[in-house]
Amino acid sequence: MGLFLYCAIFVLMDKKKQEIGVIEKILDACYQANPDGLFVMSLMHQYEERGSLSKKQLQGLLGKAQKVQDMPPNWVATLEAVILKMPTRFKSEVKVVAPVFQKDEKAGQLITAILDKYPQHKRVVFLRSKYDNNETLTTAEVSELERFSKLLLK
Template structure:
């Protein structure tokens, strides 16, 4: 961040004034240490500093207004909401109807029983298996 007047540091002034007013405040001390090490604070940290500094009479209104402007200038991160959970597998109703229709008439049909086991275990039925089911239905039911 490039400042217009590098010798004027409002955030440092506010940090030092609030620490002088309340020397037992560990929050302000840690903010001052982070500011000196990293050269800046996050938006949330600046908001916390503003709340502390607004209670200290030694901090002028102009410095508070400058701090508020710096806070408003910082970017706010928004998390997008999680997408709705969709099931991994949706059962093919047409295949289920074909399986049930065939098994009503021929309950011991081994290939269709195999398809039913796969269908009940939520395993996807491929296109070729579905065609085979349609062919069985046509041969056995629609005579």
């Protein structure tokens, strides 16, 4: 049982090394074609550091490899297959979140109307400060504003 597991792991590792070997060969061939290319040099450096490249980087390498004249077509096909096997990651769209608090326009109009006529009314000034700080006015406070408007704005 242990020997079978060891062989299965070895086969998987060998398969991964073959893929990796092709990518390394493509990087070397692209470097030989254009030794001054910074993009290929940076990909080679990252490949040596991390041992892998992202899907976008592999797509960029594919574009460079297709421009090389003496690139074996089977290497390019293998690179395309590796790219197709990799998952495509999408950024989710930003969702527009509705505001948690909605100001009561009627209460705001009542406060403004009362304070236009009586700017020193202490209770209404207090309610305006609550309204301006986006605090919810209770039903009692709104009914109080309506009562003030009936009494003061006749």
